[in-house]
Amino acid sequence: MDKIKVIFLDRDGTIIEETESGVIDSIADLRFLPKVVESLQKLKFDGYHFVMVTNQPGLGKGRVNPEGFEEVQKQLIKLFAMDKVFFDEIFVCPHLEEEQCNCKKPKIGMVKEYIEKNDIALDRSFVIGDRSTDVGLAKNLGIKSIRMSAANDPDADFTTNSWKEVADFILDYSF
Ligand SMILES: [Mg+2]
Numbered sequence: 385m386d387k388i389k390v391i392f393l394d395r396d397g398t399i400i401e402e403t404e405s406g407v408i409d410s411i412a413d414l415r416f417l418p419k420v421v422e423s424l425q426k427l428k429f430d431g432y433h434f435v436m437v438t439n440q441p442g443l444g445k446g447r448v449n450p451e452g453f454e455e456v457q458k459q460l461i462k463l464f465a466m467d468k469v470f471f472d473e474i475f476v477c478p479h480l481e482e483e484q485c486n487c488k489k490p491k492i493g494m495v496k497e498y499i500e501k502n503d504i505a506l507d508r509s510f511v512i513g514d515r516s517t518d519v520g521l522a523k524n525l526g527i528k529s530i531r532m533s534a535a536n537d538p539d540a541d542f543t544t545n546s547w548k549e550v551a552d553f554i555l556d557y558s559f
């Protein structure tokens with residue numbers, strides 16, 4: 385079996401737009417970032433697997449309604465599936481900083497088991513996210529990072545706020 389190439393994706397601010405309140409627990413608030421679906425399709429055709437990795441402390445704080453959160457997740461998965469984009473796994477950390485969990489990014493707890501049980505080409509895998517904690521996750525996993533941001537992040541391997549550029553950057557790495 386060939387090793388698999390994986391893209392670990394943050395959700396808020398990366399796949400979907402952040403809301404002003406930071407709370408996304410209603411389908412009405414669900415908005416994809418421009419070109420994210422097309423870009424993931426292209427990357428899928430190139431053989432990439434996708435894993436969603438999201439910190440959701442709003443769940444732990446009670447600011448995000450859990451049923452609403454589930455509805456948004458279901459809708460998001462359904463919309464991607466309509467365009468034949470699927471996630472191998474979806475990992476959610478609901479914890480607060482003070483709970484000192486092992487899964488809150490940049491810690492690797494959410495993806496540890498996935499990485500252990502799959503044969504992953506780490507040299508061709510990426511973390512994509514809009515926060516420094518996403519870049520930190522990539523560093524802790526020893527893989528490349530793409531920061532979704534308008535301002536350059538010198539710690540990331542690549543910074544852009546354009547999904548088209550994300551796809552082009554990753555496809556340039558493929559061999
Ligand atoms: Mg984010």
Ligand SMILES: [Zn+2]
Nearest residue numbers: 477479485487
């Ligand atoms: Zn956690």
